[in-house]
Amino acid sequence: MTEKIKQLVDKVKELLEKASSVAEIGDIRVTFLGKSGEYTGLLRGLKDVAPAERGTIGKLINEGKVRLENMIAEKEAYFRKKEEAKKLASEKIDVTLSKGYLIGSTHPITKVKNEILDTFIGLGFAVKEGPEIETDYYNFQTLGIPADHPARDMQDTFYISENILLRTHTSPMQSRTMLSEKPPIRIVVPGKVYRADDDATHSPIFNQIEGLCVEEGISLAHLKNMLEIFAKSTFTKDTKVRFRPSYFPFTEPSVEVDISCSMCGGKGCRLCKGTGWIEVLGAGIVNPVVLENCGIDSKKYSGFAFGFGIDRIAMLKYGIPDIRLMYENDVNFLKQYK
Amino acid sequence: MKAPLSWLKDYVDITVSEEELAAKLVGAGFEIEEVIRPSDDYVNIKAVKILSMDKHPNADKLRICQVDAGDKRLQIVTAATNVSVGDVVALALDGAKLPDGTCIKKGELRGVLSEGMFCGGSELKLTGADYPAAGIDGVFIFPEDTVPGTDINDFIGTNDVIFDVSVTANRPDCNSIIGIAREIAAVLGQPMKDTFRLPEISEEGEISSALSVEVKDEELCPRYLAKMLKEVKIAPSDELIKRRLRLMGLRPINNIVDITNYVLFDIGQPMHAFDYKDIAGGKIVVRRAEKGESIVTLDGTENHLGENNLVIANRDIPMAVAGVMGGANSGISDTTDTVVFEFARFKRDNIRKTARTLGLHSDSSARFEKGIDFISQDLALIRTIQLVTRLGAGRFAKGTVDTLKKAITPAVITVKKSKIDEILGIDVETKEIERILKSLQFDVVVNGDDMTITIPAFREDIVGANDIAEEVIRMYGYDNIVGKPLDGKKLMQGGRNPRDRIVQKIKAFLSGIGGLSETFSYSFISPKFIEEFSLAEGDPRTNVIRILNPLSEDVSVMRTTLAPSMFSICASNYARGVKEGAFYEIGKTYFPKSLPMTDTAIEKETLVLATFGEKRDFYSLKGIFEALADRFNVAVDFIPSDEPFLHPYRQAFITIAGKKIGYIGQLHPAVAKTRKFDAELYLAEIDLDAFIDNATDFLPFVAISKFPSIQRDLAFVVDENVYAGEMLKRIKAVGGDYLRQASVFDVYQGIGVLPGKKSIAFNLLFRKDDGTLDGEEVSKTVDDIIAAMSASFGAKLRD
Incomplete structure (x- = not known):
């Protein structure tokens, strides 16, 4: 009997070595360990063994069975793994291929506008919008620019009728807001504005953001701080801000605001024409005449205001050389701004 | 304002470098547009003395000259006939540059070397009024005592630096040399020199006995000051005046005219000189023009005047458009004997209006439009007296006529x-x-x-x-200003309004999952779109707002629809070889409250979507739009439509609760062809305000049912013209509370379905939130649906 056990075990061993698939191993299992398997038959033969030896032999048979089961399982696992690997290999794909995808884009004006608005929203400014087709009254008169004032030459205006025009700046929202709200006022106004001008740096339509802050005791130093925050968050952390005297009818004092050149960092380059500075916006202390025009006590309150072209900031930020690219909507341009 | 350095030095000592001066002016608020060196126009042009002239061996009309150029001798070949040995003449040497940009190089003329070219007045941009020698046709001959080798810039006074200063509208006083000089004095900490001492003069008669001035409108002319000059000798001005006028870009004319121009630049006070004999009645009347009056001005144009135009008239007729331009009838001529100089202040906006309406512009009107102060007339008068005296141009009558009643007291x-x-x-x-x-x-x-x-x-x-x-x-x-935070001020809540927040989310959605590129186009377009899009009369989109002064007809009306701009964007990309495109734009459309416009417009935020290309069809665009509507929980509907610019069988109106908010469809191929666009272009345009009114980014939580759902598929055969959407709507209407979803999953025509018919398969999902659904209940509802389909659409259940 012992001999028989060894024989069968050796036979299975031999067969397993020859086997080459999970299926074959399954057959071996059935052949030997199945209900009517050869090895299983040994157990049935136990009844012919002398009772005194039965315990020993039975133990041997069982031990052999465990051995066989282990051997089969091991081999089966081996082939299962191998076959799986083979199947996976047959599923190989070229991962460098692509079936294409859909991706839209956001116009750089929208991108830059939202970034800038976020900065000012964080500083407590509310976003407001106003009409693009404006009255002469709001666009000019409330801002201290009466009819035939020489400052009207500063802006080439598109007219709809004698008193209706396409707003030349977002500033009319200064007076519209001050006429309807009481200080403290802190607003930013994005929107399209229009000037009869068309060349590489001027588009007849462009986008501005106006800022207005009216409270007690507002100074040029407050304005400078706000614009420093704006410049640093829009460009780089070490961007500097410089004021130069200027003139706008609705601010007094008025300043042109330069930032240190976004390309060379102030060392001087082609973009800043060697000066290290780039003019980006106009600003100033709200002219008391404008406050009074809007029913705000200029003895008690003061304010600052600023206005700049989003298009110009976007051009600087992205290095876009010609403003007209912004409005040509060439897909090769648009797709650069995902 | 152009300010030559040499002229500024009349008023203030300037010892700093030009660069430093420019920087200081910028710091004080005066941008320097340009630093002009007029000598750049005259490079290597010198006075040379002709030593000999010989015949050219190969040309009868040419002669060979040996000339003394100071430091060297040169050989020049010339065709000039007005020069002879011993003359000192103008020579452009090898490497010279003339004012018109011409460069001179040495070369051979008919086989003989010429080391330069003799120049005449026209080549030197000089006229007979500058120098008599420049007025003749031929080579410019210098005075005989001119040292050979003298640079022409030294002779004509172009060795100077001109600052072209940008003067802001609040500083009209700086449209003058004296004004710029005052600023320079301040930035340099230098005193202003006193240049207003009156010279000794001998006077002839009294002005008051010969001239009176009546100002009929003192608001438009707050001051009129007149000074009379008798025994006038019209002659050229002196060298200094001529040089300075040339530096300012003006031609010298004669002493009287030059003085008025000189004073205009120097003091900023425009002047006018009348010939006294033209002042009929010895009376100057400053009045509004009468209706129907006209005047021919010095530029030769006839101007029809109205009562808003101020004129300087004699007893009978206008002699000048006040502050703008003199009349051809009263100017200075060679025979003028007595001159009346005008120093006036006119109301700036009236001059501006007149200059605009008449289309007449001059150095005078430019200054009056910006504003003239009350002191300039006095300063200009003194300067005029000084210049007349220096030039010996005549004898003044005693006194002035001045309409200013009381002395001006400075404001405190x-x-x-x-x-x-x-x-x-x-x-x-x-x-x-x-x-x-x-x-x-x-x-x-x-x-x-x-x-x-x-x-x-x-x-x-x-x-x-x-x-x-x-x-x-x-x-x-x-x-010196150091930024200071808004600390100690009120804390304020900033941010966007809810509507704007939705707009930003719509953009994010379309640019992101929608896969569309955002565009920005002009708000004004060509009015031709009305015709190109076949919009019917009475269509509100034809009621466009026109711009009075557009850049061109192509951009002359405010758009009432974004479709033309979007079509144009697609077409221009298509023309560049882009075969697939997906775009959107959010912009305003503009409608008048009434025409002509007296108030602001109705500005509607509008959204347009466009797609074209092989993988794009009506349904792909509709899908994007439906996803957008779903994203913002807007229930939209699509109903039959009749937009004239869309494909008649591929379009729908988009509605919300039965109200039309826009359209979706394929651009009519005939319209597409107008821009050589031969692909299918799908467009959708909606009133975004109406969409947002129904949009929400917030819905409260709805409990998720724990109970199983039952699904049923139903296929109907219907006439092929039946809209699946209509059937779906009906199914939802009769489906009861437990019908949670219904959708079309297949539309089929072909074998097994009769011609003219189609099969539409629906998937229905039933569920109950508070219990397990009874199969019989569902079956009953399905029967109801089948009955309704049959009744409404003649639909038969497909076997």
């Missing part, structure tokens, strides 16, 4: 020092403020915090503390 304001600090946000010492204001010719008396400030007459722009603060800081230096 009191400003608190603390207010200046508050505006600037920094503390500037009182002494420093005082020093700055005094350097700008303000008078200051300090009394504690109060500063009593006398404003110079030429600074009419100064009215209050803000103006004074600006004067202080532009001299003190803006770099």
